[in-house]
Amino acid sequence: MTAGARRPTVAVVGGGIAGLAAAWELARQPEPVQVVVVEAADHLGGKIRTATVGGDRVPVGPDAFVARRPEAVELCRQIELREELVAPASGGAFVWSRGRLRALPVGLALGVPTRWLALARSGILGPLGAARAGADLLAGPARAARPAADDRPDMAVGAIVSRHLGRQVTERLADPLIGGIHAGPVTAMSAAAVFAPLLAAEHIGGSLMRALRPVSPAPTSPPAPTSPPAMFLAPRSGMTALVDALTDRLRAEGVAIRCSTPVRTLAVRPGGWQVLVDDDHLEVDAVVVATPASAAAGLLAAAAPEAGRRLGEVPSASVAVVTLQLPEEALAEAGGTGFLVPASQGLLTTGCTWLSRKWPHLASSGRALVRVSCGRAGDERAGRLSDEQLVRQVRAELAAVAGVAAEPTAWLVTRWPQAFPQYQVGHLQRVEAVEQAAAAAAAPLAVAGAALHGVGIPACIGSGRRAARAVLDRLAQPMATAPNRQP
Ligand SMILES: Cc1cc2nc3c(=O)[nH]c(=O)nc-3n(C[C@H](O)[C@H](O)[C@H](O)COP(=O)(O)OP(=O)(O)OC[C@H]3O[C@@H](n4cnc5c(N)ncnc54)[C@H](O)[C@@H]3O)c2cc1C
Structure with missing residues (x-):
């Protein structure tokens, strides 16, 4: 040129x-x-799309981006949107396990526990699962030399986590947290592509929990790695x-x-x-x-x-997003900013966000807003239901899991066919x-x-x-x- x-x-x-x-x-x-x-x-x-539900403008695709990676923040700076960025309210996230919503333990690296005591106390695992995870701390020392990235054969995230920490950790934490980002199972998911430090830890041997600690939040940090305020940002108007x-x-x-x-x-x-x-x-x-x-x-x-x-x-996975507008008091008893549901629980719901609590300025009507995600790779049930059937099923699950049973004042189903590439x-x-x-x-x-x-x-x-x-x-x-x- x-x-x-x-x-x-x-x-x-x-x-x-x-x-x-x-x-x-x-x-x-x-x-x-x-x-x-x-x-x-x-x-x-x-x-990236916004829709109107009962007069409230809500995101029906992504609602925020990760702030620790530079690309989105940098672009916002270049287009003079940086000052508009706001962080979501914190409050912690929960996971549906053993018949209850349980707060995520401190010390998660993406979705892998690094602090055994916090994990054991969370109640997410049964006693045998907790003991199995604790055995990781008895592993021998890690190799001094790290193999170069090219010399590490790729493995499934689920295989690594299960081998070190047991199947309960894979099913109840790694799958909803890491698999949830991609709407797919961690049993087939590339560790090299989605969580390279996990693959590196696998190849140096020793305790997985110890190896991942440097990248995990300190134990006194707020509990959920998916929701601390500094981790995510979005423009104030969506x-x-x-x-x-x-x-x-x-x-x-x-x-x-x-x-x-x-x-x-x-x-x-x-x-x-x-x-x-x-x-x-x-x-x-x-x-x-x-x-x-x-x-x-x-x-x-x-x-x-x-x-x-x-x-x-x-390959790619289809998901459906159900947005419910509820009476203001509907979330009075709900904890944190939402919850995740492990695939092993068999529910349609994979995750739920108390949208009006996470982003209070979105609820201009003063009503509560709830967003439920359904469907993942290997679970096409949501796609076979009509919008009305999907909303009915999601509401039944919301009532059973979180006790949120109020009649919606408005709702919207957004289908995202083949939206999540599977790595x-x-x-x-x-x-x-x-x-x-x-x-x-x-x-x-x-x-x-x-x-x-x-x-x-x-x-x-x-x-x-x-x-x-x-x-x-x-x-x-x-x-x-x-x-x-x-x-
Ligand atoms: C429900 C949902 C929630 C999400 N939540 C988050 C989140 O909170 N945070 C986050 O960071 N990410 C999130 N993601 C992921 C993120 O939104 C997407 O991965 C990202 O927006 C994809 O961008 P893209 O440009 O690669 O693809 P797309 O957004 O899919 O854009 C591709 C474009 O190509 C167009 N196109 C297709 N075929 C043709 C053709 N033949 N000719 C011309 N145009 C064509 C399409 O119409 C489309 O506009 C979420 C995704 C979904 C679906």
Whole structure:
């Protein structure tokens, strides 16, 4: 890209947060790039969505992002949204175990206990389960040398936790807490992809609880790793403010945005790509594909078949979110900011947030707001129920688990089909193969989004920005030296 040269055009396919972050990275280059975002839906933001329930505006996708990763906070700073960010109210989270809601013990590293006494006192495990977990502390010393990350064969999170701490810890803590982030079972989940310190601890041997302690909160910290105030942030007016502010800034930078324009396929043309939409096509120099994996697999089938094939191997899970608006006093007896339900309990509910307690400013009507998540990989029951049946079942479970039985003043069911990519054992190798195949395509191409390096908003932002830099690098190379061109 030299002064006076034609400005290259980059199409970003998919206007979720990963695609918008890619467009932002492209738009901020000192050497100008023409950017067009092509989105299938009539709105931007993808999974980031707000709906109205009984007059209250509520998030029906993500309600916050993790603050300890830098990407989302940094983006908010760049688009002048940093001052708007607020932390949720703290109050601790609970897990449904042995017939009661029980407070999560202090000292959890993601979802793995590191403090045996706190674990034993929590009542989450039975006496045998607690004794089995305690045996971990009797393990011999860890090896002095840590194997390099590349020398650690991947394993399932569940296999590691069960081997060190027993099945009860896997089923009642690791599965709802770590599996819950991905709406899938930890028995199949890649430790390398979702919790690398766990895999490192496994490979150095010794006590798992001791090995994970440095990354766990001190025992005097507030109890729930999912809810301390400093860990999560969201714009005060809700997560869609992030999408709106980013979209405004993109437009101001001259980025073209085409909604209601599903891309049908990508085709290589001399020196770039044809992006085929319904009755039209765009001719561009480079493409960032930021759609969910199944859509990306189809788009890439002809243009970068190996990348498409490997992306198509990433399965995904469907979930449903039930939002209930209840009379104000309905949550008077409810503890903390919500609870999780282990899959082994057989309920439809996987997690419940007392939304109006976690984010008091959301309940503008003064009523209570409750959000219940249902469904995960391997549990398609919610998808087979009508909205009315789902609400009836969720309400019965809410009454049985938390004693919250009030008649809703309004409710909403939001379905999220195939929304959560499953990072199965070997995920990182699969992603590497996808990225290498995309880099070797006949014209500049990169992929981004939740199917790759993390499902959380910060990870998706990071993935979008990296994909943008990858196509910029490719555009900067003389055509003849681009790596391993496919015919
Ligand atoms: C219910 C729920 C709760 C969540 N809670 C949290 C949370 O609290 N915190 C957190 O950090 N994360 C959370 N997540 C995860 C996070 O929201 C997502 O992983 C993230 O938003 C995905 O962003 P993305 O850009 O990769 O994909 P998406 O948001 O799925 O965006 C992809 C876009 O591509 C478009 N598209 C698809 N096919 C085509 C095509 N052919 N042509 C053009 N466009 C196309 C889609 O319409 C969509 O807009 C949650 C997710 C869900 C579903």
